Structure formats: structure tokens, C-alpha cells
Amino acid sequence: MTISNRKERQKEELKAKILQTAKALFMERGYEETSIRNIAERIEYSPTTIYLYFKDKDDIFYALHREGFVLLNQYFRALGHVEDPFERLKAIAKAYVTFALENGEFYDLMFIIRSPMNALEKEKKEELDWEEGDRAFGFLVNTIEECIAKGYFKGMNAEVLAFTTWSMVHGICSLEIRNRCSVVSELNQPNLAMRACEMVNEILNRMHTVSPS
Amino acid sequence: MTISNRKERQKEELKAKILQTAKALFMERGYEETSIRNIAERIEYSPTTIYLYFKDKDDIFYALHREGFVLLNQYFRALGHVEDPFERLKAIAKAYVTFALENGEFYDLMFIIRSPMNALEKEKKEELDWEEGDRAFGFLVNTIEECIAKGYFKGMNAEVLAFTTWSMVHGICSLEIRNRCSVVSELNQPNLAMRACEMVNEILNRMHTVSPS
DNA sequence: ATATTTTACTTAACGGTGTTAAGTTACAGA
DNA sequence: TCTGTAACTTAACACCGTTAAGTAAAATAT
Structure with missing residues (x-):
């Protein structure tokens, strides 16, 4: 024994x-x-x-990829206590970008590098331990659903809006991490990402009051 | 001779x-x-x-990367004749996503893969033949500047807004290309990207009329 | 207590990668 | 005809992920 x-x-x-x-x-x-x-x-x-x-290299990096999501959820957990869903949504966007800039390699692995997705495809059958990833995205979807319930984003689909919001911040982070910012602007570099992040806030602020076209 | x-x-x-x-x-x-x-x-x-x-492998893929920008500019050139800058801006977003979905490997090389950026860094000195990339981003910046001149996006910085808009569509395209969509939604896949693209239009529509918070 | 099986690990190898040093061959100019 | 250079190749270096076969020790069975 x-x-x-x-x-x-x-x-x-x-x-x-x-x-x-x-x-x-x-x-x-x-x-x-x-x-x-x-x-x-x-x-x-x-x-x-x-x-x-x-099993192989992908398997190792899939495990690390999961660790990354645990870390991201730690950034998110602190925001659970923001009462107003709209304020929480904006805080999520900021926390996401902060996470990406502070953990560049992890971010790369979680959202850009192909390797961990290969591992996920190979398993395929169960894949039920995607849990931490679901938690992160679920937090965003739930927050947006709360926003909609409160009258924000009238007429919009929560899941699609969640994906689009994610796309906004992911766009900023991945352009930064894969070095596409320096090529396009003179602003010194973490600045462009942070200013874009502020602009995402501004966009969200401007969006919610107007009715669909 | x-x-x-x-x-x-x-x-x-x-x-x-x-x-x-x-x-x-x-x-x-x-x-x-x-x-x-x-x-x-x-x-x-x-x-x-x-x-x-x-010079090396990066050098080859830098050359292909440039070809990609020529192709992207072909997608954009057709939009030069859209009079209204705000309509043109929305058309640019759509053309960008279409380009990405129709030329996945090229898109990958132009905006995600590290290799061509390594080549660009190695040259460094002259780098004046980035021309085609500047033309593409310049088209976006100019269009947004025209929008601002017409009273859209009041109080916003054109360059930062251009970058943020680029981030939105790049986010959509890169999540799609690097296989992060299927993991997050049941919607079958080109659909999520296209619906997000439509939502970017909706976001732009909703943004322009309200004054800054 | 001896024999057998299983566990945990290693050595050696396969077939690939980007890249460079050294060698060859053919041709242009003197 | 000789020489130098241009265009190309062979061979090699130092890596990579991965697998088949082998070894040595420990656990189990007889």
C-alpha cells in the first residue's frame, strides 16, 4: 500500500x-x-x-495553456464584486488587457499559438476539462446578459456581443504581442495598447444608449 | 551588354x-x-x-508578406469610390474580414506570424518599402479623419480610433484563423466571424451620435 | 529463495529543420 | 590561353520531435 x-x-x-x-x-x-x-x-x-x-509536445503546452486560464480567472475573480454589470464589463476589458501585457508568453499560448488547440482536437472525445476556459468566457457572457437585462445593448445577442467584445481586446493584445504596433504608429508602445483599451471603454460608453439603426 | x-x-x-x-x-x-x-x-x-x-527564411516570408499587403490593398481600392466616409469605414471593416477569410494563410503571415517582423527588424535602417502596409493603414486613418471632419466620433483621436477599429476586426479574424472560435460557441464557424463583423457595423452605427461621457 | 514479470528509464536512431563553409564547374574578360 | 568570378552543389553543423529497442532494478509469483 x-x-x-x-x-x-x-x-x-x-x-x-x-x-x-x-x-x-x-x-x-x-x-x-x-x-x-x-x-x-x-x-x-x-x-x-x-x-x-x-503524449507529445502539444500535450505539454495544452497543460500550460490550462494554467494560463487559471491565472486569467484570478484576474477576473477580483471583479466579481463589481455590482453594476456595465461597470464590471468595462473592468473585464481592462483586466484582460492588463493580463495580456503582464503575461505575454502565456497570452500567446492561450490565444495565438496553435499547439494547445492541436492537443484539444486530438482528445476530442471528452474534452470536459476545458472548464477554466469556459469559466472565463462565461463570466463575460453573463455580465453582458446582465447588462442587457438592465436595458443596455438593446436588441443585441449576448453571445455574439461577448465574442465581439472579446475580439476587440484580443485584437489589441495580439497586435501588441506579435509586434504589429510599432510598425503603424510613433506612439511608444505599451501606450498604444493602453490608449486603445481606454477607447474600448469609450466605445462601450457610447454604445448602450442609442437604439439599433 | x-x-x-x-x-x-x-x-x-x-x-x-x-x-x-x-x-x-x-x-x-x-x-x-x-x-x-x-x-x-x-x-x-x-x-x-x-x-x-x-538572406534567410524570414527574408522570403517578408517578401510574401509584402505581396499580401498588395492583395489587401486591392480589396480596399474598390472602396475608394464610396463617397460617404462613414459608409466607407464600415465597408473597410467588412472588406478586411472578407480578405482574411478568403486568404487565411496570407492573413496569418501578415498579422500573426512573427517571421516577417524579424526580417523587418534586421533591415531596420531603410525600411522605406513598407509602403503597401502604410497605404492600407493610411486608408483607414484618412477615412476616420474624414468622418471626424464630418462630425462623427467627436472628441476622439483619429489614429487611436483607427488602431482600435483595426483591433476589432483583427480580433475577429485572428481568433477565427487560430481556431479559438469553435471552442467558445456552438454557432457554426464562419458564421460567428460574420456575425461579429455585422456587430462591428452596429457598434460603429451606435457610436457616432453620442457625445463623450 | 529463485524465477518471472513489470516499471522506469536510457541509448540509438529516423527523418526532418535552418544555415554555413568549402568545393566545383563553366563562362566572361584580359 | 589564362585567370578570376559568378552560379551552383556537396557536405556538414547543430538543432528539432518522436519512436523502437534495450537495460537494470524492483515487485510479484512460484
């Missing part, structure tokens, strides 16, 4: 260590520069050992 | 052939699956020959 328990615990510890090392390397150097061989070297195991704990 | 002319012409022809082959492979299989060796094999030269015509 206790001895096979220990073995199992040790297996889980090594799996966690692989993940933790992958995370460290990934945050230092990004996805492309984090190889199975690098991870292996740092934990002092052979590269093939990693395949005893993860 | 005429003989060295021919040589020079042949060099340019081979350079063009490399580019054209890279483009074909890239559109068939995407960036990751297009290798120098693949290109070389298809044109029946050795891989190293390619380095006589392009």
Missing part, C-alpha cells in the same frame, strides 16, 4: 516537475525556443522520459 | 521563381510546413542556392 502510494506520488511529482520546468523555459524564451530536449536537460532526464508522462 | 543583361534578367527570374514557389507551398500547407528544402526540391535546385537570392 504505502509503497505503491509513494511510487504513484513520485510519478506525479516528476510529471509536475516536467510541467514546471516547461513553464519556466517557456516564460524565459517562449514557445519556439522551448524544446523537449531542453526540458529534459534541465531536469536531468533523457528526452524520451518525457514521453512517458506526456 | 546584352549578354550581361540576360544574366541579370535570369537572376531576377530565378528569384521570382523561388518566391512564386514559396508562395504556392505556403498557400497549400502554411508557414510551418514550408521549408527551404521543400522549395528547393520543387524548383530543382539545391537548398543552398536559395541563400544566394534571399
